[in-house]
Amino acid sequence: MQIYLPIAEVSVNAYLLLGLGGLVGVLSGMFGVGGGFLMTPLLFFIGIPPAVAVATEANQIVASSFSGVLAHLKRKTVDLRMGCVLLVGGLVGAALGVVLFNYLKALGQVDLLVKLSYVVFLGIIGGLMFFESLNAIRNTKRGKAPVRKKHNWIHKLPFKMRFRVSGLYISVIPPVLVGLCVGVLAAIMGVGGGFIMVPAMIYLLGMPTKVVVGTSLFQIIFVTAFTTMLHATTNYTVDVVLAVLLLVGGVIGAQIGTRIGLKMKAEQLRILLAIMVLAVCGKLAFDLLVTPSEFFSVGAVGGH
Amino acid sequence: MRLMLPLLFLLALPAWAETVVLGLSQNEIAITTSFDGSEILVFGAVKRDVPIPEGPELEVIITVAGPSVPVMVRRKERRVGIWVNTDAVEVDRAPSFYAVATSGLLRDVLRDIEDLRYQISVPRAIRSVGAPMTITDASEFTDALIRIRTNARLYQLQENHVAVDEQTLFRARIELPAALTEGAYATRIFLTRDGKVVSSYETSIDVRKVGLERWLFSLSREQPVIYGLMSLAIAIFAGWGASAAFSLLRN
Numbered sequence: 001m002q003i004y005l006p007i008a009e010v011s012v013n014a015y016l017l018l019g020l021g022g023l024v025g026v027l028s029g030m031f032g033v034g035g036g037f038l039m040t041p042l043l044f045f046i047g048i049p050p051a052v053a054v055a056t057e058a059n060q061i062v063a064s065s066f067s068g069v070l071a072h073l074k075r076k077t078v079d080l081r082m083g084c085v086l087l088v089g090g091l092v093g094a095a096l097g098v099v100l101f102n103y104l105k106a107l108g109q110v111d112l113l114v115k116l117s118y119v120v121f122l123g124i125i126g127g128l129m130f131f132e133s134l135n136a137i138r139n140t141k142r143g144k145a146p147v148r149k150k151h152n153w154i155h156k157l158p159f160k161m162r163f164r165v166s167g168l169y170i171s172v173i174p175p176v177l178v179g180l181c182v183g184v185l186a187a188i189m190g191v192g193g194g195f196i197m198v199p200a201m202i203y204l205l206g207m208p209t210k211v212v213v214g215t216s217l218f219q220i221i222f223v224t225a226f227t228t229m230l231h232a233t234t235n236y237t238v239d240v241v242l243a244v245l246l247l248v249g250g251v252i253g254a255q256i257g258t259r260i261g262l263k264m265k266a267e268q269l270r271i272l273l274a275i276m277v278l279a280v281c282g283k284l285a286f287d288l289l290v291t292p293s294e295f296f297s298v299g300a301v302g303g304h
Numbered sequence: 305m306r307l308m309l310p311l312l313f314l315l316a317l318p319a320w321a322e323t324v325v326l327g328l329s330q331n332e333i334a335i336t337t338s339f340d341g342s343e344i345l346v347f348g349a350v351k352r353d354v355p356i357p358e359g360p361e362l363e364v365i366i367t368v369a370g371p372s373v374p375v376m377v378r379r380k381e382r383r384v385g386i387w388v389n390t391d392a393v394e395v396d397r398a399p400s401f402y403a404v405a406t407s408g409l410l411r412d413v414l415r416d417i418e419d420l421r422y423q424i425s426v427p428r429a430i431r432s433v434g435a436p437m438t439i440t441d442a443s444e445f446t447d448a449l450i451r452i453r454t455n456a457r458l459y460q461l462q463e464n465h466v467a468v469d470e471q472t473l474f475r476a477r478i479e480l481p482a483a484l485t486e487g488a489y490a491t492r493i494f495l496t497r498d499g500k501v502v503s504s505y506e507t508s509i510d511v512r513k514v515g516l517e518r519w520l521f522s523l524s525r526e527q528p529v530i531y532g533l534m535s536l537a538i539a540i541f542a543g544w545g546a547s548a549a550f551s552l553l554r555n
Binding site for chain 2: 067229
């Protein structure tokens with residue numbers, strides 16, 4: 001069944017969109033990630049204009065994170081204070097990101113920016129995760145327990161604040177900076193940024209693992225909602241029909257994925273996720289490097 | 305000479321003893337949620353006050369043009385290993401859709417000078433004036449525009465596609481792809497003899513988004529804040545609803 005998307009102005013198969021949503025949903029349920037970093041490139045591949053894909057994905061992430069946050073709030077695994085500090089950075093970052101996005105759109109370089117950001121970030125995160133989980137698997141085989149540093153340079157910074165839920169007494173500068181980076185990425189790449197924020201919270205800020213996911217979801221909801229509003233009011237690129245179709249598939253897929261994820265070991269899951277991230281990164285890098293069949297592209301004048 | 309030209313046209317007018325009576329299978333195309341391209345049948349007859357003239361046969365050319373907007377054509381070049389958009393040329397006027405259907409081969413039914421005057425063929429329908437001084441091969445950019453849009457079925461040249469009976473009745477089917485933009489689609493009919501235009505007729509087909517498509521599109525442009533908030537609310541509700549429905553189903 002073909003469906004005409006009112007904002008993207010393309011006609012696509014509705015089942016394909018539901019299927020894509022479902023597939024990414026299964027993966028995000030299995031690995032506990034938002035899935036934006038997989039969905040946005042997939043939308044490029046099926047011919048949705050990148051600007052629409054990025055803006056719509058932000059809208060979808062708000063919705064798919066919503067029920068997750070409710071569950072975490074009930075279990076009291078959200079550090080609201082830390083969430084708000086991250087959020088301050090996130091909102092500033094998202095605004096900066098949209099300004100940068102619109103500037104490069106006018107220059108005709110936005111596709112390059114989005115794709116390059118994906119290649120760089122997916123490459124780094126995928127690579128780190130891959131080696132880290134390989135080591136973890138090796139260590140568990142040898143029976144070594146993982147060690148974590150308790151004190152590092154983070155603890156020497158000023159403006160300290162007490163975060164009771166996380167049991168931390170640290171400077172607000174690192175969380176604000178982490179939030180800022182994630183906000184920029186949310187605006188440029190159409191991702192929630194959980195795949196950056198979760199490792200940063202664990203390894204950089206030293207937060208306990210049980211509050212990490214809930215707190216990052218809390219920050220993601222507000223940052224992506226803000227990003228959606230910025231894209232909707234400056235670029236008019238949020239396609240609500242597309243968002244709803246992806247979402248319905250995604251929510252159902254996520255429920256199935258969670259069930260599959262429970263049956264697998266954490267290290268195996270992480271290595272699988274790393275391989276997938278690297279595969280998406282490789283495909284995008286390949287497209288940038290290989291000689292294109294068409295050297296020319298047609299776009300609107302003035303970025304609108 | 306400049307003054308003479310309009311006068312010559314005036315003198316030439318009464319000589320148009322053949323005029324077009326036109327019919328369209330639809331003069332309005334509605335883009336609905338399930339829109340997947342469309343086809344219009346353009347048909348008509350030639351009305352004459354005099355018998356069919358002797359000499360070369362009557363030929364028919366039909367053009368359908370979507371709204372024209374300036375477009376930016378960009379060229380990729382390899383920079384530090386990756387392909388980057390570098391040069392750009394703005395094409396001042398390019399129809400979003402353009403179809404030409406003819407009753408014979410275009411070069412047989414239309415002379416170049418007439419094409420220039422009426423802007424009938426695809427390259428003539430596109431206008432590009434100022435390319436930046438640094439770009440010496442500006443024509444490559446317009447060629448690329450035509451190539452890309454021809455591949456997307458947005459620009460079509462359909463030769464031998466207009467059926468003409470007894471030099472009087474004619475009909476042609478024009479296919480419209482799914483990715484249409486809104487606007488008035490100018491439809492022109494030219495009657496030619498010996499490559500010269502002897503009569504022309506112009507009308508327009510209205511292509512509009514309707515219903516939900518129309519409503520969402522105008523809301524997103526006119527009330528972007530409300531549209532954004534609504535998108536968020538709908539998405540949150542749909543996500544929450546889907547997960548609630550799934551857990552109900554499981555129990």
